[in-house]
Amino acid sequence: MAKKSVSKALRDFWYGKPHTAEEGGRRLGELHEDKTHLYKHREWRGVADTMYYFYNIWLYNYIFMVKDIMVMHGPITFAKGLWRYRWVGQTYLPVLHWFDRGLEGMRGEAMKASAWHYRAMVSTTIRQFQRMFAADTRLHGGKQNELYKHTIAHNETVWGGVFYPWDGEITNVPLEMIPYFVTCHVNSHTVLNYIDAVQSIGLPGDPCPMCQAESGIFVLDDVPDYAPAVITCNEACDASVSTSTLQDWFFDKPLFSLPMPMLFDDPLVKKYVMREIEELWKFVEQQYGIPFSWEKLTKKLELQNELQRFEWEKWEVAAKSDYYPINGVAQALYRIYQTQYGDWEIWHVTDKKVRKILEKCVSKKINSFPQTRHRVIAWSCAPLYYSNWCTWAYNCWGLNVIINMDSLMFDMEIRTDSYEHTLEDMAQYHMWAPMRRMAVGGMHHMFELWDYMKRFNCDMVAMYDQLQCKGVQGLHGLFEDEFRKRDIKAFWIPHALPDSRTVSRAEIRRLINDYMSTVMHEEPLDPSLLDFDDSMTW
Amino acid sequence: MKDLKHLIYFENLLQEANNELVQQAKKDGLRAIGYTCYFMPEVLLDLPGCFSVRLRAPRCTSPDIATYYMSARVCHYARSLMERALEGGFNFLDAQMATETCTATCRFQEHLQQKHLDSVDDMRIIDNDDFFCEFSDVPFKNNEISYEHYATQLRAHVLQPLHDHFGIDISDEAIRKAVEQQNEVSRLINEIGDYRKLDNPTITGYEFHVIQLCSLVCPKYLILPYLRETAEEMKTREPDMKKEFRCKVVLAGSENDDPDFTKLVESCGARVVVDRYCYGAVESRQIIDLPDGVDPVYAIAKHYLHSSNCPRFMPQDEMRARKKRIAELAKEYHADGVIIASNKFCEYWSYERVIDTVILKRDFGLPVCSIEKEYINTASGQLRTRFQAFVESVEIKKIQEGK
Numbered sequence: 001m002a003k004k005s006v007s008k009a010l011r012d013f014w015y016g017k018p019h020t021a022e023e024g025g026r027r028l029g030e031l032h033e034d035k036t037h038l039y040k041h042r043e044w045r046g047v048a049d050t051m052y053y054f055y056n057i058w059l060y061n062y063i064f065m066v067k068d069i070m071v072m073h074g075p076i077t078f079a080k081g082l083w084r085y086r087w088v089g090q091t092y093l094p095v096l097h098w099f100d101r102g103l104e105g106m107r108g109e110a111m112k113a114s115a116w117h118y119r120a121m122v123s124t125t126i127r128q129f130q131r132m133f134a135a136d137t138r139l140h141g142g143k144q145n146e147l148y149k150h151t152i153a154h155n156e157t158v159w160g161g162v163f164y165p166w167d168g169e170i171t172n173v174p175l176e177m178i179p180y181f182v183t184c185h186v187n188s189h190t191v192l193n194y195i196d197a198v199q200s201i202g203l204p205g206d207p208c209p210m211c212q213a214e215s216g217i218f219v220l221d222d223v224p225d226y227a228p229a230v231i232t233c234n235e236a237c238d239a240s241v242s243t244s245t246l247q248d249w250f251f252d253k254p255l256f257s258l259p260m261p262m263l264f265d266d267p268l269v270k271k272y273v274m275r276e277i278e279e280l281w282k283f284v285e286q287q288y289g290i291p292f293s294w295e296k297l298t299k300k301l302e303l304q305n306e307l308q309r310f311e312w313e314k315w316e317v318a319a320k321s322d323y324y325p326i327n328g329v330a331q332a333l334y335r336i337y338q339t340q341y342g343d344w345e346i347w348h349v350t351d352k353k354v355r356k357i358l359e360k361c362v363s364k365k366i367n368s369f370p371q372t373r374h375r376v377i378a379w380s381c382a383p384l385y386y387s388n389w390c391t392w393a394y395n396c397w398g399l400n401v402i403i404n405m406d407s408l409m410f411d412m413e414i415r416t417d418s419y420e421h422t423l424e425d426m427a428q429y430h431m432w433a434p435m436r437r438m439a440v441g442g443m444h445h446m447f448e449l450w451d452y453m454k455r456f457n458c459d460m461v462a463m464y465d466q467l468q469c470k471g472v473q474g475l476h477g478l479f480e481d482e483f484r485k486r487d488i489k490a491f492w493i494p495h496a497l498p499d500s501r502t503v504s505r506a507e508i509r510r511l512i513n514d515y516m517s518t519v520m521h522e523e524p525l526d527p528s529l530l531d532f533d534d535s536m537t538w
Numbered sequence: 539m540k541d542l543k544h545l546i547y548f549e550n551l552l553q554e555a556n557n558e559l560v561q562q563a564k565k566d567g568l569r570a571i572g573y574t575c576y577f578m579p580e581v582l583l584d585l586p587g588c589f590s591v592r593l594r595a596p597r598c599t600s601p602d603i604a605t606y607y608m609s610a611r612v613c614h615y616a617r618s619l620m621e622r623a624l625e626g627g628f629n630f631l632d633a634q635m636a637t638e639t640c641t642a643t644c645r646f647q648e649h650l651q652q653k654h655l656d657s658v659d660d661m662r663i664i665d666n667d668d669f670f671c672e673f674s675d676v677p678f679k680n681n682e683i684s685y686e687h688y689a690t691q692l693r694a695h696v697l698q699p700l701h702d703h704f705g706i707d708i709s710d711e712a713i714r715k716a717v718e719q720q721n722e723v724s725r726l727i728n729e730i731g732d733y734r735k736l737d738n739p740t741i742t743g744y745e746f747h748v749i750q751l752c753s754l755v756c757p758k759y760l761i762l763p764y765l766r767e768t769a770e771e772m773k774t775r776e777p778d779m780k781k782e783f784r785c786k787v788v789l790a791g792s793e794n795d796d797p798d799f800t801k802l803v804e805s806c807g808a809r810v811v812v813d814r815y816c817y818g819a820v821e822s823r824q825i826i827d828l829p830d831g832v833d834p835v836y837a838i839a840k841h842y843l844h845s846s847n848c849p850r851f852m853p854q855d856e857m858r859a860r861k862k863r864i865a866e867l868a869k870e871y872h873a874d875g876v877i878i879a880s881n882k883f884c885e886y887w888s889y890e891r892v893i894d895t896v897i898l899k900r901d902f903g904l905p906v907c908s909i910e911k912e913y914i915n916t917a918s919g920q921l922r923t924r925f926q927a928f929v930e931s932v933e934i935k936k937i938q939e940g941k
Contacts, residue, residue: 010633201894203889203892204890205613207885207889208885211885215889237641237885237887240640241849245849245852246889248854249893255853255854259677259852261638262636268690268691269675269691272675272687275683392825442648444654444655444658447655470611470612470645473609473611473612474641474642475608475645476606476608477606477607477608478607479661480606481658482658501855509667
């Protein structure tokens, strides 16, 4: 008996404890303090993986978070920004906790590949906010420096690719991507202040909370003034249009609004968008006095196409095998960040590293998610404050999120063989913006779910229920009808994008637990994860 | 004031979408074409052989089945339309000319369009074999590119389908004839509405609201005789000796096809002299200028984009012009203040209302009452209190200014 237990202890030490309760599992739910969800002690993943996690993820990323700051405009710029804007301090330090949440329980190649995605997002984020601070008139005594004159601000739903013709000369930095979007993934509390701010001036609580937060940043004057001109866009929805209106009152700068038709299947609307993109280019030329470069545009588009081609390879592996080594949250966040921001060197570096891991998994037939009970497709818009729910769902119930809607939106290459083709494809790409193509675009695109379920060989749907998204709410009943008619196993995840107060993380877990036990009649893999209090965590 | 001769008749016409005049037009062999948004030019739906009906769901206070399909968190207007459609209240429609101009009404109209999908079972909400629903894309800007795009959309998604499905004459001559008819309606409505500019207006906001709505939901050729007669009657209508109101207001905001809401405002002592909201006359009853030699579809497209004050327009100059427009209307109609009303869950107007509330007061010195309402206002107590307080504050302001 004692021999057995020593042998198990050694095995657990060397390989890490097994996943399931039957095997005397790892009980991940007991690793954390109540409420704050801080670690009592760090997760032991076995010797190799723990060492890898410590050196190649934890330490490596801390070092690079400092190094990136040093290389990109330096620590003084960062310190100024940190002092001036509340979202910086609140989210910079918990970054590694964000890694831990997303990568909890991951082992081997899944842990490695997913972490590289996180690293790329951190680097790109630092690059953007450092550029904001370096060009910010507020941090430079009201002076418009050279960086300011070569930076363009835009809504985060304006695809960065439309600025490729000025690559190296004008840097585009989305207005809300860092202050709002990235921050609420890392620290769910940061954004609440902005939502409250805009409601304090009279906005009701029901419009999309993402747009509320984006407006609130302006109400609290918490956005750097880093560019002489702004591009706004109606994407993704009605509230986005209105947010732009409100932002304009606060910003009061030369502004170009880029309209994107909602119902983008009509070939006639594509021609309209092509003309508007050309108008945008004219506006940029006028504002900055730098000519449009076709060569730069096509060169960058080719690079972006490379990223897309690798994404397709990843999808192929995810769809047709069990060897896909990227977890649901890393897949979703990296993909949406990369496709929306546009081409950047770090994406290529990351893809190269991930390719190696992917090829290894395929050639050696490594199943990185061996406890998968259900292959899940996550549909509609995800809760930003709990994007790592899928990590929990795999650890607790064996629900493996193979793919998600956000990843699938930009499913195209952009032709560069002629001006007309390029413009046409750019128009198409732009119209397929996040939360647009399959959320508030034509309703039959929402029901592409059935095709993608087949394509990715999924047997279950995690249906996000963004409570304040009129586009998705407006189809709620049809989904219910179709799920029943098609006998599809589906559970709903109600949420309010960044606002963790509307539906808490614990409530989301409870709903999934209820579904898995009462509808699916399954037992949890790790019962310690069923119920815990993380209400105060980042 | 003496009651308007046709007021009760007009009120009855608003009790249901398939009203007496709609039924009459259908008997005359005309096709009924539904729409929801100002951006769908009603004039193109009033071509010879068909007539426009701007959809309403009067008295729909509990849209239960629609709430199952669209959830409780979507605008009550869209859900009420859906409920009315599910009840069979829109079965008289031969087509729905749809626009994706706000998400909620788009989703409602997409439900009607389901027969074009193979991924969802067709609910056949409109029980009419001829029925079809066609979407047009409406631009977000007021520039040359947008006018051309919109004209192209109207040709492809309104005129051609009407011709293909029902053999409607879509020639330039037919369009000009429809414009003539609409302009006559507009002239009459404006003539009636202009009495609101008087110091002691000889028409109430409620009466005007009812008349304006009738012009939107009834076949033009059948409502015109009543409008002509009412305009004639207005020429000799005497005001009450004593003013029945304590201040005059502009009513601006989102979708409002509920005359009882206007009545509620007026019962609190505010006379509604301007109706700058969806379904109001400020936009929809502007005369369409159609000189000879001009492409009528292009001119109509330009007119509808140019005349709209919808918060859906994005460019900077448009955003600012909208506030100025309300201030100009207040001046033109001698209004003392502005009531901005947004429908619950209307995203465009939720934001616009917030901005208007700040800007109209700060930049134009106009008192503003900012409220959120339901499509059908069954619980009016709270609103009544708000309006009464607003009227009092306007009165105090006037006293302080020595007026």
